[in-house]
Amino acid sequence: MEKLDRFDLRILEELQADGRLTNAELAQRVGLSAAPCWRRVRALEEAGYIKGYHAEIDRHRIGLGVLAFVRLDADRNTGERTREMEEAIRKIPEIVSCHYISGAGTFELQVVSRDLDAFSQFARQVLINLPNVKDLHTSFSLGEVKASSALPLAHLRPSASPS
Numbered sequence: 001m002e003k004l005d006r007f008d009l010r011i012l013e014e015l016q017a018d019g020r021l022t023n024a025e026l027a028q029r030v031g032l033s034a035a036p037c038w039r040r041v042r043a044l045e046e047a048g049y050i051k052g053y054h055a056e057i058d059r060h061r062i063g064l065g066v067l068a069f070v071r072l073d074a075d076r077n078t079g080e081r082t083r084e085m086e087e088a089i090r091k092i093p094e095i096v097s098c099h100y101i102s103g104a105g106t107f108e109l110q111v112v113s114r115d116l117d118a119f120s121q122f123a124r125q126v127l128i129n130l131p132n133v134k135d136l137h138t139s140f141s142l143g144e145v146k147a148s149s150a151l152p153l154a155h156l157r158p159s160a161s162p163s
Contacts, residue, residue: 004049007032009153011040012049016150019053056149064112066119067141070127071105075134082106084131094122105137116140 004012010030014021021029027037044050059067074085089098089107097110111127113119127136 004156006157007037008040008044008049009156011037011044012153015041015050015053059112063114066113066115067144068109068111068113068119069139069141070109070111070123071101071137072107072109072127072130072133073104073135073137074106074132076132077106081132085133088130092126094126 027034101108
């Protein structure tokens with residue numbers, strides 16, 4: 001699948017908005033019949049455009065009221081030491097996102113916790129003891145303005161031709 005056409009883009013938009021759409025509902029929304037729509041969804045999955053489907057859970061409703069942004073500074077940035085750190089980070093469920101970053105620090109983590117006391121304990125017992133950690137710098141979310149996993153797709157549309 002080299003290039004996405006308007007139907008593919010509509011499918012991606014609709015599935016980002018509601019991943020539970022039936023194939024019939026999706027086909028109707030994008031203007032295709034069911035069989036071609038299903039084939040396109042399968043092709044998008046096989047080509048890696050669609051990585052999976054999941055339920056979005058409200059962290060506050062399940063008692064995870066704290067969202068922390070933690071910058072980890074590595075002691076040494078060697079390939080082996082960095083891989084050890086990455087492997088350890090992947091195994092920790094409280095770390096919901098991890099990015100290798102430029103500038104100050106090595107990794108930027110998003111960490112969820114029940115409350116500040118639980119986060120403090122987690123930072124002292126888990127984060128600071130990750131392999132190769134030199135230092136931690138933490139900021140806390142004071143309120144969520146926007147949290148979305150939907151990606152913008154407008155840049156994939158052909159630009160409108162001049163009149």
